[in-house]
Amino acid sequence: MTFLDLAQNMFSGILPEWIGSKLPSLTHLRLRSNMFTGNIPTQLAELGDLQLLDLADNRISGYIPSSLGNMTGYGASGNDRIVDSLPIVTKGQDRGVIYMVSLDLSDNVLDGEIPEELSALTGLVNLNLSRNHLTGTVPWYIGAIKKLESLGLSKNMLSGGIPSSLSDLTH
Template sequence: MGKPLSFVFLFLLRCCFMSSLAWPEKNITTDQYALLALKSSITSDPYDFLAKCSPSSSPCTWVGVACNTRHGRVHSLNLNGMGLKGTISPQLGNLSFVVELDLGDNNLYGQIPKELVRLGRLKLLNLSYNDFHGEVRWIGYLSSLEQLHLQNNSFNGFIPLSLLNLSRLETLDWNFNFLEGTIPSEVGGLQRLKTLRLASNKLSGAILRTISNLSSLELLNLSYNALSGMFR
């Protein structure tokens, strides 16, 4: 009876091993499709930075892409300053292992797809110096965020109350947009915040005294709004 049991055990072990080998390949294919979808939503790539992005090559070799050696998944996507024009594909939300997403300083436009809320490992999100518009109420559910750069766009609406969920946030830069309403008291709960920039918006109301409780704050810019009051 020992031999059949040993055979079954070895068979199951081999199956598990083969499955573990196949899994990363399947996952990197998911990342590949997500990046190809992003490429298809780009209408202008003046310097051909995305020319190498094709189904026949690994996304880990593409310009601006870095992969995690442990998981074999896309870890970072940095397309900053590449002169790209177009929109963000919702499929970008399938990059479930990405930690850094930097699309700053391009000519991207439109609304940010809410599917990005699935990027639960994201620590850095830079969408600055584009022409994105609309609201991003879901931004507070990216609970791992440490750096959030949304400056110099056309975002409107109110600062979302969900910001309170960003307990690790160190930088919040939302300068030069069209935000309106008041600064929510939830901002005062971001105890790791070092940089808070909300200048050149349409914010109004009293400057919150709770901001003075941000003991880690090093840089604060609320200028060119319709705010009133003082804090110490």
């Protein structure tokens, strides 16, 4: 299986750790708009081909695991992949076929700082961490994610200055 979409249901409980080991070919995992709780399993980083992870609109808590920076489907270690079968919708506009990479953890109760390891996701196009309880500063390394087109950090508890590295983002 490469595509698993269980969004907008009433699934509850913790996110299954077995997804990382039992579904190694997943490229798309959408569990948005359910009632999942608990932490983001570090085993999700085992999904080497994962290109879309959408856990938005749940009650997931804890820190964002730094191991998410190891997901090679997102271009970690310079290993960008192209998805040639699905259209992309980013910011409400059909973008056609591009490097489809999206990480959406918005509208949960995640806390702590944004892990530096996310900067390894060099193919990331959409990063949405809005509507959580994230603290600390907006990391300076955010500008290292060169393909980033959409960055959502609103409605957190971030502080400090806006990093000048955001001006390095040209997409």
